[in-house]
Amino acid sequence: MLVDVLVLGGGAAGLFCAATAGARGRSVLVLEHNARVGQKIAISGGGRCNFTNIHAAPENYLCAQPDFPKSALARYTPADFVALVEKHGVRYHEKKLGQLFCDGSSREIIALLTHECADVGAQVFTDCKVQAVEAVNHDNTARFLVRTNRGVFHARSLVVATGGLSFPKLGASDLAYRLARQFGLRVTRLRAGLVPLTFAGDTLALCQELSGVALPCVVRAAGEKSGPAFRENLLFTHRGISGPAVLQISSYLPDHVAGSALICDLLPDASPDAEPWLRAARGRDAQLANFLAERLPARFAVAFAGAAAARPLRRFSDAELAALARRLRAWTLRPSGTEGYPKAEVTLGGVDTRELSSKTLEARTVPGLHFIGECVDVTGQLGGYNFQWAWASAHAAGEAV
Numbered sequence: 001m002l003v004d005v006l007v008l009g010g011g012a013a014g015l016f017c018a019a020t021a022g023a024r025g026r027s028v029l030v031l032e033h034n035a036r037v038g039q040k041i042a043i044s045g046g047g048r049c050n051f052t053n054i055h056a057a058p059e060n061y062l063c064a065q066p067d068f069p070k071s072a073l074a075r076y077t078p079a080d081f082v083a084l085v086e087k088h089g090v091r092y093h094e095k096k097l098g099q100l101f102c103d104g105s106s107r108e109i110i111a112l113l114t115h116e117c118a119d120v121g122a123q124v125f126t127d128c129k130v131q132a133v134e135a136v137n138h139d140n141t142a143r144f145l146v147r148t149n150r151g152v153f154h155a156r157s158l159v160v161a162t163g164g165l166s167f168p169k170l171g172a173s174d175l176a177y178r179l180a181r182q183f184g185l186r187v188t189r190l191r192a193g194l195v196p197l198t199f200a201g202d203t204l205a206l207c208q209e210l211s212g213v214a215l216p217c218v219v220r221a222a223g224e225k226s227g228p229a230f231r232e233n234l235l236f237t238h239r240g241i242s243g244p245a246v247l248q249i250s251s252y253l254p255d256h257v258a259g260s261a262l263i264c265d266l267l268p269d270a271s272p273d274a275e276p277w278l279r280a281a282r283g284r285d286a287q288l289a290n291f292l293a294e295r296l297p298a299r300f301a302v303a304f305a306g307a308a309a310a311r312p313l314r315r316f317s318d319a320e321l322a323a324l325a326r327r328l329r330a331w332t333l334r335p336s337g338t339e340g341y342p343k344a345e346v347t348l349g350g351v352d353t354r355e356l357s358s359k360t361l362e363a364r365t366v367p368g369l370h371f372i373g374e375c376v377d378v379t380g381q382l383g384g385y386n387f388q389w390a391w392a393s394a395h396a397a398g399e400a401v
């Protein structure tokens, strides 16, 4: 079978690229190894798919070449995808911080994508296992040959959209990275991103004791190049910490998470100096834990105060209050690791962007070969940014193939 465009992977980027190329009159076939397309879309956003973020900008992405995502993001914007969502009558709302979610179910986004493909005649083969990919030269009609359990396919353009390594139980594979290397393209270091952090020893015991408690705070990575700070909830779990603030900061910790540190400001709404607040309370005869519980979750306040929980504030010296104030503004946690790909929302790193055109996502040295979506070294922050990269990179390639 010969097609203009063969897309490997029927996820967010692959389906949208197929629809975009099909709308330009290209014959398109998507090969998906799962029994169903869009499995990650289905579970995303807690089943309601946070399909974009209205504030998406290049600054919301991690990439070794920070300018790389600019072109694709500028040419297919959140407003463009919102217009498509509205065309399909999918109802949505902004939850917070520009994050747009379906009112109903993520399945509506999958239906939108499959309808867009069907409308332009882009075909999708599921249960299709890719066995080998070869470069060929058939009178310029085909440049690639793909062997699968469902036959041999020839195509003039090959778009690799098989995603990253996170959530292997949903069919994640390393095919994109293997193909990149097969064609001589570099792949950057890969690691789990947007992932819960784990702890050992006393901190693990503390996390287990507080499991289920959510703590609003501002979190940043320790160190000179600490990157952005995130004001969100931190959630204690049986293995460590999770929640939006932690998932966000996990992507900014050094490669070897063990040995790194994150700093939590537990009083994000207080004036810069917490000390006057503590000193002023000395006259009230309150115990430390009870007093802290006015601003912190009660269970956390008791654990944070530790042996001093029942000590009245009036019995704290100035130096002790100063130390307490510093600890409240910069509570430091040292994770021992992460929960890894099984729990990570994304894979950090990917096909090296120096190998690709930022306009078309085509490999500079292999005409007709494109990489899009999560398999590229472009990783968004939490909050709809990753789907926006999937749409934008898919659109850029779909317009070029």
Ligand SMILES: Cc1cc2nc3c(=O)[nH]c(=O)nc-3n(C[C@H](O)[C@H](O)[C@H](O)COP(=O)(O)OP(=O)(O)OC[C@H]3O[C@@H](n4cnc5c(N)ncnc54)[C@H](O)[C@@H]3O)c2cc1C
Pocket: 008, 009, 010, 011, 012, 013, 014, 031, 032, 033, 034, 037, 038, 039, 040, 041, 043, 044, 045, 046, 049, 050, 051, 052, 128, 129, 130, 161, 162, 163, 164, 166, 167, 170, 171, 172, 173, 174, 175, 344, 345, 346, 372, 373, 374, 375, 383, 384, 385, 386, 387, 388, 390
């Ligand atoms: C639990 C969870 C929740 C998330 N929630 C959000 C959210 O709300 N908002 C957001 O922006 N991002 C979210 N993400 C991230 C988002 O899902 C991904 O960034 C996005 O799906 C990437 O799109 P993609 O098309 O590159 O990859 P995918 O959507 O993963 O698609 C890749 C496709 O390729 C297929 N495939 C893989 N290997 C092969 C192979 N060898 N042969 C054939 N097919 C193959 C896969 O089965 C899959 O269908 C979430 C991720 C997870 C894990």
